[in-house]
Amino acid sequence: MAIEGRQAAAILFMTSSMQTLDAYSTLNSSPWTAESFGGDPAKAKACKEYVAHAIVFSMSYATAGAIIGETWWPVIGATLTNGYLAWLYIRALNRANKSGSTTWASPGNRRD
DSSP states (O other), X not given: OOOOHHHHHHHHHHHHHHHHHHHHHHHHOXXXXXXXXXXXXXXXXXXXXXXXXXXXXXXXXXXXXXXXXXXXXXXXXXXHHHHHHHHHHXXXXXXXXXXXXXXXXXXXXXXX
């Protein structure tokens, strides 16, 4: 059975979302890691830089997929996923900054 039309658009939409998730996992680790170390200003800055890299990377692939497939669904999927992930990472960095978390152990549980 040939996949075309709305079925192909749905696959492109889901694939662009997965590509975005893959870009973040490849380039930036996880929001949990950001929350664990993001209280350090240099590490928070680096995290934000890698989030930007993931956005540019994933949107480039989504745009290429949209052009090749002649549909905007890959861009829509990547945009939605990037919005969610950027919010998640910024929230994690804000939590880390608030708690002062710069290492694996929380400030109240340090064993120095």
